[in-house]
Amino acid sequence: MAYSEKVMEHYTNPRNVGTLNKDSKSVGTGLVGAPECGDVMRLQIEVDENNVITDAKFKTFGCGSAIASSSLATEWLKGKTVDEALAIDNMDIVEELALPPVKIHCSVLAEDAIKSAINDYRVKNGMEPIELAKSHH
Amino acid sequence: MELPIYLDNNATTPLDPRVLEAMLPYFTNKFGNAASRNHAFGWVAEEGVDYAREQVAKLIGCTEKEIIFTSGATEADNLGIKGVFEMYQDKGNHIITATTEHKAVLDTCKHLEKLGARVTYLNVKEDGLIDLQELEAAMTEQTILVTIMYGNNEIGVVQPIKEISAIAHKYGALFMTDGTQAVGKIPVDVNADGIDLMAFTAHKMYGPKGVGVLYVRRKNPRVKVTAQIDGGGHERGMRSGTLNVPGIVGLGKACELCRLEMASEAARLSALRDKLESALTVLEESYVNGNREHRLPHVTNISFKYVEGEGLMMAMKDLAVSSGSACTSASLEPSYVLKSLGLSDDLAHSSIRFGLGRFTTEAEIDYAIENTKKAVLHLRNLSPLWEMFKDGVDLSKIEWAEH
Numbered sequence: 458m459a460y461s462e463k464v465m466e467h468y469t470n471p472r473n474v475g476t477l478n479k480d481s482k483s484v485g486t487g488l489v490g491a492p493e494c495g496d497v498m499r500l501q502i503e504v505d506e507n508n509v510i511t512d513a514k515f516k517t518f519g520c521g522s523a524i525a526s527s528s529l530a531t532e533w534l535k536g537k538t539v540d541e542a543l544a545i546d547n548m549d550i551v552e553e554l555a556l557p558p559v560k561i562h563c564s565v566l567a568e569d570a571i572k573s574a575i576n577d578y579r580v581k582n583g584m585e586p587i588e589l590a591k592s593h594h
Numbered sequence: 595m596e597l598p599i600y601l602d603n604n605a606t607t608p609l610d611p612r613v614l615e616a617m618l619p620y621f622t623n624k625f626g627n628a629a630s631r632n633h634a635f636g637w638v639a640e641e642g643v644d645y646a647r648e649q650v651a652k653l654i655g656c657t658e659k660e661i662i663f664t665s666g667a668t669e670a671d672n673l674g675i676k677g678v679f680e681m682y683q684d685k686g687n688h689i690i691t692a693t694t695e696h697k698a699v700l701d702t703c704k705h706l707e708k709l710g711a712r713v714t715y716l717n718v719k720e721d722g723l724i725d726l727q728e729l730e731a732a733m734t735e736q737t738i739l740v741t742i743m744y745g746n747n748e749i750g751v752v753q754p755i756k757e758i759s760a761i762a763h764k765y766g767a768l769f770m771t772d773g774t775q776a777v778g779k780i781p782v783d784v785n786a787d788g789i790d791l792m793a794f795t796a797h798k799m800y801g802p803k804g805v806g807v808l809y810v811r812r813k814n815p816r817v818k819v820t821a822q823i824d825g826g827g828h829e830r831g832m833r834s835g836t837l838n839v840p841g842i843v844g845l846g847k848a849c850e851l852c853r854l855e856m857a858s859e860a861a862r863l864s865a866l867r868d869k870l871e872s873a874l875t876v877l878e879e880s881y882v883n884g885n886r887e888h889r890l891p892h893v894t895n896i897s898f899k900y901v902e903g904e905g906l907m908m909a910m911k912d913l914a915v916s917s918g919s920a921c922t923s924a925s926l927e928p929s930y931v932l933k934s935l936g937l938s939d940d941l942a943h944s945s946i947r948f949g950l951g952r953f954t955t956e957a958e959i960d961y962a963i964e965n966t967k968k969a970v971l972h973l974r975n976l977s978p979l980w981e982m983f984k985d986g987v988d989l990s991k992i993e994w995a996e997h
Contacts, residue, residue, distance in 0.1 A: 460908065465908075468905075468908060468909075471976060474975065474976055476981065488978065488992075488995075489995050490994070490995065491994035491995065492939070492940035492943070492979060492989065492994065493938070493939030493940055493943075493994075494939075495902050495903075495904075495928065495939075495940075495943040496902065497978055497979060497994070498978070499978035516976055516977060516978035516981060517976055517977070517978065518900065518901065518902050518905075518976075518977045518978060518979045518980075519902050519904075519905055520902060520904040520905045520908070521904070521905050521908040523902075523905070524905060524976060569995075
């Protein structure tokens, strides 16, 4: 199967690869997927006092579409408020990257990673975690 | 050097130009039906087929009458296994095979289970070889067939064929082997190896697609298979259907070239393979899968831990290789062959098969080494698992969110 140009572009020049200090109170970390399933995403956000995401980093073990989905997610997260970030839907990623049906689970994983990072941040800062939809797999 | 570089010769091989040359007349002026007995067009086609039969027989050390032409190895596997099951059902219903066989064997056995066969699927050891004692323990009076592949398509290990056939024969069973990856690459002799039936195909040895062989022994013992395709009674009644004359002529030529060039080609390819392997296993946490002594000369399968195979192949975009990882929503299952060796799912997901061939050059291997190394480093830089490993985190202790 051929990859879309946008997937290739993110895969070749991934944005925001890296690691934030997971022990910092202003950082939320989401680690989703499993090695035996062939994909693991770690997505981190740094949130300022105005609830704005000032930085986002990722590392992903997975296929090109999984890497591109998480790279794109970090790009979108920066500058958004946490509430705006919660509104990111996996289908937005599918559309932007022109993912074929067999790769939709990569976008689902990216959405899960965003929500899981936000929850980590919320819990660290004394807020209730938001209810996550059950994994789509 | 032209890009991309083809290193997937266990999937298929390019047609050797000398094979193409031999085939061409049989598409045009030598177009006859080999079964037309009454005119020159038929005779010419038949002559081409007869000559090819000799070329094939010479490669595996049998007689021409023991060669049944089919559409490929899958059909030959089907004909051999189903044909023996039907023909020998008065004697028993037990078949022994192994978990690392090709799907053409495994799915045929599964089909026969629905029709009353009892099938034993032997596990393999960590190195991919079967345990001979386990085989012997599985033999019963009901065992009619032992079918174990010669060389494995994913990892290239070569089974102890002589020992396996001796055990099968000791208990009165027939021995069949899927020789698809081995025939033409290493010496295969049906008599020395004790083979009663063997499937193989032209397109894995620089011949055309769509033509293969089932070897069926005629003496000591005389083996019979029930036809699975009925019709005009071609191929001594075992496989009806007008012969694919150009394909068969190409297969014959391919077999002849393999026989003449096997020794030098195997030496050249195993040297290139070893060069590739040593250069890539210099990378931390990379492992060669399968037995490294008993194996085909032209293939290696390497796991690069903490990177995912499909993602890795994308970074190796100038290299045509294959991965044990299938990352689609339909199948998140990594290779069943690698899992049979006891590899964990994550290592199986991290594997790449390099298949060298007659037209692989040293410059291509040098390029492949650099390209692969770069790709692995790129992917590890992106991999959270690699970072955790480097930080000393025990990945097996993490509770992964299964999905």
